[in-house]
Amino acid sequence: MRISLEWLKDFIELNISPEELIRVLNSIGLVVDEFSWEEGDLVLEIETYANRPDTLGHLGIARELAAVLGQSLKEQQWPLAEISEKTEEVVDVQVFVEELCPRYCGLVVRGVKVGPSPEWLQRRLRAVGLKTINNVVDVTNYVLYATAQPIHAFDLDKLAGRKIIVRQAKKDESFRTLDGTDLQLSPEMMVIADEQKPVALAGIIGGENSAVTEETQDVFIECAYFDPISVRMTAKKLGLQTDASYRFERGADISFPPRGALMVASLLSQFGGKATRGLIDIYPHPRKKKTLILRHHRVHELLGVEVPSEKIESIFQALQFGVETTQPGCWKILVPYHRVDIEREADLIEEVARFFGYDQIPSAFPPLKQLEPPLSPLRKTIQRMRYLLFHYGFNEVLNFSFMSEEDNDCFAQARKPVRLRNPVSSRSALMRTTLLPGLISNVAYNLNRGAEGVHLFEWGKIYFWKNDVTQERLSLGLVSTGWRETKHWSSLREKSDFFWLKGAVEDLFSLLRYEPVNFVQKEHPWCENGLSLIVSYKGEPLGFLGLLREEIGRKYELKQDVWVAEFDIGYLISKQPRAFHFQPVVKFPAVIRDASFLVEAGLPYQQVRSFLESREIPWLEKFELYDRFTGASIPQGKVSLSFRFVFRHPERTLEAEEVDNLMERIIRSLKSEFGFQLREGGKIDK
Amino acid sequence: MEELREKIKQYRLKFDEAIKNVKTPQELQELRVQFLGRKRGYLTKLIESLRDLSPQQRPLIGKEINELKNYITARLEETAQSMTAVAKRLPGIDITLPGKTLPLGAPHPIIKFQEEIENIFYQMGFSIEDGPEIETDYYNFEALNFPPHHPARDDWDTIYVEGRDDLLLRTHTSPVQIRAMEKKKPPIRIIIPGRVFRKETPDPTHLPMFFQVEGLVVDVGITFAHLKGTLESFLRRLFSERIKIRFRPSFFPFTEPSAEVDISCTVCHGEDSDCRVCRGSGWIEILGAGMVDPQVLKNVNIDPEKYSGFAFGMGIDRTAMFIYQITDMRSFYENDLRFLRQFLKQ
Incomplete structure (x- = not known):
């Protein structure tokens, strides 16, 4: 809201410096966002709030200033040039929808010379950023910006039957606004009509058919109170917002219309206008002022400071509230009509705080009566997960929770996506069902800017429908492509590959103590054939890892191999990980046996691993696959696998013979289960 | 016979002088070939010249040649070892070159x-x-x-x-x-x-x-x-x-x-x-x-x-x-x- 200092001075004597004025306004919550000197006048851009329509005019700001500075407002006179004709003889006003229009005032001004506005008026309008139209329209705008009361002027001669009817629009009724927009109306909308047609959209905008022009001689002045919700719904539905609708939908001052109409008539008398006698004022059910109770002890209980009774009383008196002491420590407060925001005791306490001064309230720390629960396992797990991934060189990214229809086509899945009714753009038409579109776009973005290797992870929610209920699941996505290290003079560097990503994933689940996680080679629609693993934990699928399908990559302008993985970590974390137990370090030496086997080339390693893990071989501490090769020395269709087995007894040194027996058992079982042939074996004792 | 004894003495001095100037494994290998080379090594030649001696003289000089051979072998081995040890600590290159860093990932x-x-x-x-x-x-x-x-x-x-x-x-x-x-x-x-x-x-x-x-x-x-x-x-x-x-x-x-x-x-x-x-x-x-x-x-x-x-x-x-x-x-x-x-x- 633009406020001119010169204009404010119509309402209040101001002898303070601009800096002080701005400080005072800030202190009561009227924040001056910007200010500038224009034509010798100080113009303030004041931030106003949705609950304070009374501050949408100079009078309202002056009222607040008067209260804070302890001054009173200037008296204003609005002399009229009148004629003997009675208003009701000239125009017939009927309100058919009283609940939507509780008060309607009207007056006719005859003989106005329509033309350019005088300089003083144009200057005022320039200050608040309005264009001049003609003196009549300018006067209505002037009153609006002075008092926050919207006014409309009709050309009396254009009102068929000299009638003003406040009614609902008819079905399929159409209407052209002042600015030439054609609107299709519907019955829940309120219009001002003459005998034949709508002439204004109530509280929003006037019609072209009744506009004041150079030819106009007599005008009908409307000054009314329209129902906030009705105005808002109509304005929203038609996509219109005007200075009038902005004020009516926030709530106008229902006591003001007679004064507003007189102000306009008085100002029009400067242009030869003569007002008809007797204001039309249709106000069948006058509203009473709201009465609220304020308890002194509640002020202290809410603000944490003792505000003296006299101070409280003087604050409300200065704000034009009625104050009566009903019993000690208790007041009956009468709320003026312009303060539509004051409805409860808490609202009164805010007024006390505002004018007592937020800076006068002390600072204290709320006593801690109980300890809040500790950090959730989810947060702890995520922190550990992040640090492991940083160690592997993955950078953390954040993408918007949205995706496009194209993303959805590339990453189609059985889950039904959540679509948005009014997305910001087509790129964000859906809620993401996977983290990969975002991550892959990040890869392309960085490769295009010269990155040699891109290794990223994101953790965040994905969204989908399940039986008409929206689901939000915490997901972890990983992408990796290109060089893993920067070039170094001393050694060759490595590129990211499948087993590097798999290693990171294996390590991740192992360090979080979710073991064993099962990897099964299976096709995944987003991955190249034969290059994807489905990962599961306790029989439930967790996600996958693999090589991104080339045709998907190409859609994101990727020309190189990108390794991808995504896991439902929300599910994982909902499961209890294996408990952490410290194991005393065993002092007895380990016995190590290496053995190499000839194995069918098609046998997945995962099967061998699961088999060995399920064997429960005594004292077998661990086993590792340390070599794998094929070649001239290996028969066709076979592969050589070399294992290292580490045995250790917690309480004594193992005898070579015992270990030989255990090895014998292992070799025999591998032979019978998978047809392993022993190539060679060796002992290393440590 | 005295002539051979003198040669043995000369070779030993020559070896001691040469090994002082050895700086690289390459030079060390050259020195090894020069003295112990199977075809033209100095010691091979000395052994060959034993033929000219009488059967009583041969074992005496032979023992002396063997002693020299053991001495040379031991010195070569010792030098080779100290060379690798030095190589391990200082590769003989500019140690102000950039070190190796781990590509740590960054938090958002x-x-x-x-x-x-x-x-x-x-x-x-x-x-x-x-x-x-x-x-x-x-x-x-x-x-x-x-x-x-x-x-x-x-x-x-x-x-x-x-x-x-x-x-x-x-x-x-x-x-x-x-x-x-x-x-x-x-x-x-x-x-x-x-x-x-x-x-x-x-x-x-x-x-x-x-x-x-x-x-x-x-x-x-x-x-x-x-x-x-x-x-x-x-x-x-x-x-x-x-x-x-x-x-x-x-x-x-x-x-x-x-x-x-x-x-x-x-x-x-x-x-x-x-x-x-x-x-x-x-x-x-x-x-x-x-x-x-x-x-x-x-x-x-x-x-x-x-x-x-x-x-x-x-x-x-x-x-x-x-x-x-x-x-x-x-x-x-x-x-x-x-x-x-x-x-x-x-």
Whole structure:
């Protein structure tokens, strides 16, 4: 809201410096966002709030200033040039929808010379950023910006039957606004009509058919109170917002219309206008002022400071509230009509705080009566997960929770996506069902800017429908492509590959103590054939890892191999990980046996691993696959696998013979289960 | 025979002289070949010349040659070993060359900053709560005292779910206040960090998604003074002990009285009337706050006559932009590694 200092001075004597004025306004919550000197006048851009329509005019700001500075407002006179004709003889006003229009005032001004506005008026309008139209329209705008009361002027001669009817629009009724927009109306909308047609959209905008022009001689002045919700719904539905609708939908001052109409008539008398006698004022059910109770002890209980009774009383008196002491420590407060925001005791306490001064309230720390629960396992797990991934060189990214229809086509899945009714753009038409579109776009973005290797992870929610209920699941996505290290003079560097990503994933689940996680080679629609693993934990699928399908990559302008993985970590974390137990370090030496086997080339390693893990071989501490090769020395269709087995007894040194027996058992079982042939074996004792 | 003895003596001296000058393994190998080479080595030649001696003389000289051979072999071995040891410590190259670094991944600045905020509140006895991002109109607006057709809703431009009038993307973290109060009786002392959504076209200071942190304290006897004390402590820890803090009246439907919290501009300290950060005002708006509106307490069946509370909210992205002087909010979500990886050092 633009406020001119010169204009404010119509309402209040101001002898303070601009800096002080701005400080005072800030202190009561009227924040001056910007200010500038224009034509010798100080113009303030004041931030106003949705609950304070009374501050949408100079009078309202002056009222607040008067209260804070302890001054009173200037008296204003609005002399009229009148004629003997009675208003009701000239125009017939009927309100058919009283609940939507509780008060309607009207007056006719005859003989106005329509033309350019005088300089003083144009200057005022320039200050608040309005264009001049003609003196009549300018006067209505002037009153609006002075008092926050919207006014409309009709050309009396254009009102068929000299009638003003406040009614609902008819079905399929159409209407052209002042600015030439054609609107299709519907019955829940309120219009001002003459005998034949709508002439204004109530509280929003006037019609072209009744506009004041150079030819106009007599005008009908409307000054009314329209129902906030009705105005808002109509304005929203038609996509219109005007200075009038902005004020009516926030709530106008229902006591003001007679004064507003007189102000306009008085100002029009400067242009030869003569007002008809007797204001039309249709106000069948006058509203009473709201009465609220304020308890002194509640002020202290809410603000944490003792505000003296006299101070409280003087604050409300200065704000034009009625104050009566009903019993000690208790007041009956009468709320003026312009303060539509004051409805409860808490609202009164805010007024006390505002004018007592937020800076006068002390600072204290709320006593801690109980300890809040500790950090959730989810947060702890995520922190550990992040640090492991940083160690592997993955950078953390954040993408918007949205995706496009194209993303959805590339990453189609059985889950039904959540679509948005009014997305910001087509790129964000859906809620993401996977983290990969975002991550892959990040890869392309960085490769295009010269990155040699891109290794990223994101953790965040994905969204989908399940039986008409929206689901939000915490997901972890990983992408990796290109060089893993920067070039170094001393050694060759490595590129990211499948087993590097798999290693990171294996390590991740192992360090979080979710073991064993099962990897099964299976096709995944987003991955190249034969290059994807489905990962599961306790029989439930967790996600996958693999090589991104080339045709998907190409859609994101990727020309190189990108390794991808995504896991439902929300599910994982909902499961209890294996408990952490410290194991005393065993002092007895380990016995190590290496053995190499000839194995069918098609046998997945995962099967061998699961088999060995399920064997429960005594004292077998661990086993590792340390070599794998094929070649001239290996028969066709076979592969050589070399294992290292580490045995250790917690309480004594193992005898070579015992270990030989255990090895014998292992070799025999591998032979019978998978047809392993022993190539060679060796002992290393440590 | 004496002639041979003299030769043995000469070779030994020659070897001792030569090995002193050996610097590289290559030279060492050359020396080995020169003396011990099977075809033309000096010692091979000496052994060959044994033929000219009488059977009685041969073993005597042979023993001497053998002694020399053992001596040379031992010295060569010793030198070779010390050479590798030296090689291990100093490869004979410029040791001021760059070292090898591990390619450590970088945390995202927003998440890192959020963690910092969480830690401060954690130390002040707050716990951390979470809630859904696809919300109902009830939790996002109505329970927070936004009546259905209230213009205040215009300040929270909302994205809705298609096909369901009651579902929207939460416009603030405040709905979690309601969920937390429904779940738990006072005392309540929580913060709620998370994603929020607004129907905003992206530009340097607006995005359709960003991060917020919300706080809520409800108990018997909570006052506006407690709100001030808590937020002052938080802001001083987050920024600096030296900042000035100002509370000024504001409006939020779910708090009454409401406040906006400003801190003194840490860029110009209020000294530059053209400061592009505070636009010359000397103040930066950082938080919205207020006493929980009695209607909000009633909506969750907490008696506002018995309990009171305060709530606050802060934009994480906006505050991070201010702290690091980042001018375009979009840079947080472009995920340019040249941007992100700087925060490794933060």
